[in-house]
Amino acid sequence: MAFLKLCDIGKIYSSENNVAVGIRKVNLSFDKGEFVAVTGKSGSGKTTLLNVIGGLDSYEEGEMYIEGKPTSHYIKSDWDEYVAKYVSFIFQDYNILESFTVFENIEFALTSVKDLKERKRRALEIAERVGLKDRLNTKGVKLSGGEKQRTVIARAIAKDSPVILADEPTGNLDSVNAKSILALLKEVSEEKLVIVVTHNYEDVKEYATRHIRIYDGGVESDEIFERVKSSEDAEEKEGLYEKERQYVFKTRRKKSKRSKEDRLADARDKFILGWKRFCTRPKQNILISVVLFIALSGIILSISLVSNLGYYPVFFEVNDIEGRVLVATRDDYYTEQSAQELADKYGASSFIMHDIYLDASALVVMEGDSIKNSRYFRLDMLDGKKADKGRLPQRADEILLRIPYNYANDYSVGQKLEMFNVNYQSRVDGTNNQGMVYVISGIDYYVDNREPISACFTKEGYEYYAQFQRLNVPPLSGAIVEVDAEGFPVIEDEEGNYLDNRNLRDAVFQIDFDLQGKVVESNALMDNNEGLYIRKAVSAALLFTDVKYNKDLTPFVSSLYDSSCIVFSVSPEVFKDYFTEESKQISLIFENNKKAGEAVEKMTRDGYSSIRARDINIMSSLSFIEKLINFFSTTLISLAFSVAVSLVVVVTLIKLMSLGRKDVSVFRTMGIADSTVKASTFVQLFLALVPALILCVILVLIMYFAPIGAVLQYMGWEAVFMIVLGMTIILLILAGSYNKLIYRQKIRKGLRRANK
Secondary structure, eight states: OOSEEEEEEEEEEEOSSOEEEEEEEEEEEEOTTOEEEEEOOTTSSHHHHHHHHTTSSOOSEEEEEETTEEOTTOOHHHHHHHHHHHEEEEOTTOOOOTTSBHHHHHHGGGTTOOOHHHHHHHHHHHHHHTTOGGGTTSBGGGSOHHHHHHHHHHHHHHHTOSEEEEESTTTTSOHHHHHHHHHHHHHHTTTSEEEEEOSOHHHHTTTOSEEEEEETTEEEEEEESSOOOOSOSSOOOTTHHHHHHHHHHHSOOOOOOOOHHHHHHHHHHHHHHHHHHHHHOHHHHHHHHHHHHHHHHHHHHHHHHHTTTTOOOOOBOOOOOTTEEEEEOSSSOBOHHHHHHHHHHHTOSEEEETGGGGGBOEEEEETTOOGGGOEEEEEEEOTTOOOSEEOOOOSTTEEEEEEEGGGTTTOOTTOEEEEEETTSOOGGGTOOOOOEEEEEEEEEEESOTTSOOEEEEOHHHHHHHHHHHTOOSOSSOTTTSOBOTTSOBOOBOTTSOBOOOTTOOSOEEEEOGGGTTOOOOOOOSSSTTOSEEEEEETTEEEEEEETTTOOSSSHHHHHHSOTTOEEEEEOHHHHHHHSOOOBSEEEEEOSSHHHHHHHHHHHHHTTOEEEEGGGSOOOOSOOHHHHHHHHIIIIIHHHHHHHHHHHHHHHHHHHHHGGGHHHHHHHHHTTOOHHHHHHHHHHHHHHHHHHHHHHHHHHHHHHHHSSOOSSSOOOHHHHHHHHHHHHHHHHHHHHHHHHHHHHHSOHHHHHHHHTO
């Protein structure tokens, strides 16, 4: 039985307006050991015959047997397996992997050898056999024509397939190189079937054991000069192939279970091939990485920027401090004593008086800024906080500022600020509500700029702030300083004469912690309302000054207020003597939320109105329409942009990937498993994604840590992860689509298109 047999083979090419016969009624048998020369005029069908034998073209008539088995029932996957197992190709256009070295061209044809050391040994041995030992590390693009053809022959030898098909292998070579190549093929034919298509029989005459002439699609003559022994002595039985074909249709081969070592070796080969595809085409893969980076950064930046659309500040939001329980009373007031008793009764670690201000943003004016540049801070307690810069507050008029990294340029240690509670009228509306001045003693940095900036107080500092914000009386009260019938402060000179104070109505009231514990008794230092006046009040001092003439006492306040106003500064003792410490609502702080919940259950049974901070349904200041606007302006715009970017990325990457389609077609002729080639496409794309991800990480770090302000919104690692996951899914779809596109077409068409 012949190794390869063609019975009445016919091939027809059809197009929209034309039908052409490639070959007709071809009957030929071939065996290993033959060196067959196929000649004929251009268009006679010799290349078509070669393509049919090589599985690059299908046939419409007859039957082709390989080792006695029919092939007419083959589907595409069967033909791919046939090519991988039986056929090696040597093309006139070489079809060498130009971006791979000589050694890599040979080595990847040896993927059936699972041991890497053995694979390298054989590759070196074959390279030496074809005379390329000194060119192992030279890329295919830098080889001469003869060296390229030798590399392709070496690749065919490495593949170790029984059939070598050469289409005009010497067409682009000079006579010296042509003879060398043919001699090498002759040597190989001793153990394989070599079929050479040539237009010049004289070149191969001395090497051929057989000469077949093709004319008008048929076999004109078949001369055998040297007969070889048939693959099997047994005669073929007529009609046997029909039964076998029917059997194959019903029972296709099932894939045998492979060992763990083989699976690991295959995974290794997939990665190695993908890595080589990534490294050997740097320009292509750099472009892919750039496209992926632009896509990722574009999506990240767009979502970050769009997040600012439809944003409205929320002025009231419950501060979810760990273990916080809010306790309110309708009839009575809580004093510090009753609050401590309640904390002791239910096991709270501490309590906070006037806690409502923890849940309201403070309007803040920084030193040197105008009221128009005010901003909003959240308030918090100092417990458990740290200072990355400066130190923790030690005085009641010091705060720790918690800010995102990208606000680092806006705030500094030692800077002063004035706070107003936004639930009350402020000087923004032209009224006399006053704020308290604090010094930033330390700064704690964090990443998420979606979270509001927090000002953290000592317990004493918060108490002063909370009580100060409860002032709902004119800033100057008779208990502190005498006022006339119209509410103007009564100011006397040294001799007790009243001064004209009609231009001093906008007086400002402040606590000066530097006066703590001091009692000052003295007369005015200067006349005519141009200096500092001191008047004894309660147990400490009340100071007032015309800042127009004395700005050293309150330099910060002078920048906020009109220069004609009076600033009244009182000591903490005066403040505490005048204002009550009673509170309608307090907060108890427990060790954790679990214990807070248990305490709430007990307090509820005992008749207290209490609730955990984390259980409150927070209602923002956004209306339903505003929320809809916010949703559509952020989610839909970002989604639309992301989809648009993704489509552009897919189209662009497919075009970039198509630059390497020739390599994929060549891989298919080298006997590399389809699964390995397909998987290597995924590996190549994901390796190109790595530098894009690294650049995006740098971009995100710049967004979150560089002091560039709040132009870009922090999205959180979850959002970034989802974006990367989305891009990964796009790459999976892209790689799968690209593989389908390449494998949908036949090898011959893929090579022909790639060579155009």
